[in-house]
Amino acid sequence: MRVMVLVxxxxxxxxxxxxxxETMEAMQAMGRFNNELEKAGVLIAADGLTPSSxxxxxxxxxxxxxxxxxxxPQTSELVAGFWLWEVRDMDEAxxxxxxxxxxxPGPSEIEIRPLYDMAELS
Structure with a gap:
């Protein structure tokens, strides 16, 4: 199952x-996490996005x-970054x-959304 993980x-x-x-430490921690995802065969793609401006x-x-x-407007509805993962199921994601x-920094939210599987739609 492929999922898009939205920051x-x-x-x-x-x-x-x-x-x-602080931001450099956070980037290093995220880099280590991305390395774990890659080693586990989960990571397909990942990147951060520039501000909506x-x-x-x-x-x-x-x-x-x-x-x-x-x-x-409505910053809470915007995306700052993403991953594309291949996982067994939503529980693994x-x-x-x-x-x-x-x-x-501070409170944040990550959203997980499955991608459509064209084989399931036929």
Whole structure:
């Protein structure tokens, strides 16, 4: 089963990455966690995203397209980073997330979403 693991954005992450001893320590801890995922054969892809101020959205309405420049409101609904994992089931994904270092200073949230399996849809 493939899952997308989404690290939700925070007010801090929307300010952009600032190199401090604390953030560098957090990055090293996350690097060690990613190494564990890789060794276990779980990790397919992972990366952090820049703040939404550097992004764009394209809104669709029939044939019309409207480009919307960031930053985007409702920080708690934005994504700051992601993993793509191959796991046995959702329980394994949850177990891995529980082992993850806190991805943000202070409270944060990680969402796990299964990818569609086209074989199951047929």
């Amino acid at each position: 939700k954005a925070t007010v801090d992450s929307e300010q952009g990455f600032v190199s401090t001893p 550097r992004g764009k959205r394209v809104a669709f309405n029939g044939a019309d397209r409207t480009v919307i420049d960031g930053p985007f 949850v177990a891995w997330v529980k082992r993850c270092p806190n991805p943000m």
